[in-house]
Amino acid sequence: MVIIIVENNLRYRLILSYFSIIFLLVFLINVSIYYILQKFYIDSKKNDVLFAAKTSLDYIDVYNNKVDLEKLKEIQRDVYSRIVIVLNGKVVYDDFNKILPLSDLFKKK
Secondary structure, eight states: OHHHHHHHHHHHHHHHHHHHHHHHHHHHHHHHHHHHHHHHHHHHHHHHHHHHHHHHGGGEETTTTEEOHHHHHHHHHHHTOOOEEEETTEEEEETTSOOOOHHHHTOOO
């Protein structure tokens, strides 16, 4: 009788230890995949915004104060971002059709 109880107890300990190891490994793999995908997503969005910023410069003529707004709105739709053009300390274009003071642009919300 005593031998059977000890064997069952040992069996349950082994099963519990195996499940614990498996759970820990699955948890670590999930956390690793989460951080890898998060880094990939953030890097992808950064590259999209930088590309949009560089591309939008082609449609802004600083010397003649001309801006091709249709092309800028097209770029904005592709990147899902906000476009604000500041010339000589004044906001000349804001894609939300609100002209904001320059001090309001840099306030943290």
